[in-house]
Amino acid sequence: MQSAVRPPQVDANGFSDTDAAGYHDLYNGRQYYQQQNLDIDARVALADYLDPNTLSGSLYNFSQNMNHAVAIGQPLDAQQQYAWDSITGAMHNIGYNVNLTRYDHGEYLDNVLTGAGITGGHAGMSVAQLKQALVGVEYTDPRILSTSYNNFKNATDPSTFTTREVKITYKAKASTQALMPGKGSGGDFGEILLKPSGGGHNSYRIVDVKTTGAKARPKGGSKNSLTLQQIEVVVETY
């Protein structure tokens, strides 16, 4: 007997929630950006979000302040709320099963290890031990999560990212809710924003932990002083 197969659901921007292909890279970012047909609210909000300059009276830029407020459960101010609503409201099916990359510091590992029950963080743990502890761990993320579809190849200095201790490779299925913000004033990172977890979308499952074979720097360390092994965490969205 043939089983029923649900037909792909295509959203208002023409992005499907299924992709018959396996996970692959995303090409032709310019065309992808245009297909999103972002409205004026989203474009204004993204200009704020991508602005690398610190805000008046603050040590931090707009996205730092907004994501920090969300992370600690602090109410957003009017401008942050407008940006949050406009950006998350414009998100759509990513449309393809794609590979995305993010580089982070050891805090990422410590965060998920603590959640899994490991005390004392990742320092001193072997790759095999990290894999044993983390594969299968599922987590949610309340932030608008920045990733790159092209491994930062057009960034002014990709090594700002690529020498960090943790490489996170996301296997984002086509139904992942996302948005390409375009070329911000901070440079072209090949950026794809993922919607905060919730509403049955964008939760994460760790499926592999390994070494990239590259050397990395500790947080705050110089790019010329690569003293750590770089850990790759492969994460599926679901």
Added chain:
Amino acid sequence: MAVDKNISPKDCGRWDTIPGVLKVVNKPTGAQKKFIDQFNAERAAAAKKKAAKKK
């Protein structure tokens, strides 16, 4: 470019993670739980031994 400033716990811009922001939603079970419990116990014992040596 506002990345990698290494400035206070508020350094959680687009490309940084502050501790505690990610919420693990499943609990390890079976062999994984056993590994985690044993690892924690061994780590605690090693720390205790190190502290005793220092005295």
